[in-house]
């Protein structure tokens with residue numbers, strides 16, 4: 067396994083596996099408990115799908131062990147019981163883990179490796195993007211984790227993400243398609259809204275002065291006519307991409323990455339028509 071040594075894990079076990087290629091049995095060591103606070107490189111290992119990758123001693127074929135494991139992030143108060151394959155007696159397995167480790171602030175069960183992958187991707191993405199953190203309404207620490215976990219477990223978009231991740235793993239989908247989907251996940255997670263061309267928030271406040279980075283205001287007028295799903299505004303000081311604007315008065319967040327609407331004001335009939343168009347996803351009015 068690249069990036070992490072088996073003895074850096076909190077625990078591991080030696081198990082027998084059946085090779086999917088030559089059909090012979092072999093033994094390999096797999097990690098059964100890892101703490102990402104102590105061994106942060108495990109995150110990259112998981113993001114590269116290298117975690118618990120085992121190699122057949124007879125024919126050299128590589129495969130991912132489907133052994134359940136605990137992913138702990140002690141600093142975040144998080145314990146995840148990860149089952150790459152759903153166990154037979156799921157209910158009693160969950161109950162016994164709950165009884166043993168229920169003292170963790172957050173204890174959750176994943177029955178799909180793409181849930182863990184997406185969690186780690188989002189953690190990295192929020193960590194690396196200060197502008198996203200600035201706009202975010204998810205809070206930090208435990209609050210952030212709980213909202214993201216709810217998304218990972220409940221949101222139908224996760225079905226698409228799982229499919230795309232599998233495709234891109236086998237080379238059938240491009241990185242761009244996957245990134246696009248993950249960006250959509252973030253807009254959805256954050257409850258963002260398409261950009262109003264009149265720069266008026268739903269609450270009526272003016273959004274013109276709200277595009278900021280590095281403590282400085284970015285003039286929207288320069289970009290106004292160019293705004294579209296593909297358009298990116300970069301901060302002149304730090305070079306980071308700006309995704310959108312949050313209303314100072316009510317906290318709603320808008321992004322041109324979800325497209326544009328003429329206005330959110332309901333007192334103009336032509337705008338009402340835009341608002342009433344059938345919802346494509348999560349009731350976002352689409353206008354582009």
Ligand SMILES: [Zn+2]
Pocket residue numbers: 085086087088089090122123124125126127
């Ligand atoms: Zn083999």
Ligand SMILES: [Zn+2]
Pocket residue numbers: 279280301302303304305306
């Ligand atoms: Zn900046």
Ligand SMILES: [Zn+2]
Pocket residue numbers: 267268269270271313314315316317318
């Ligand atoms: Zn507002």
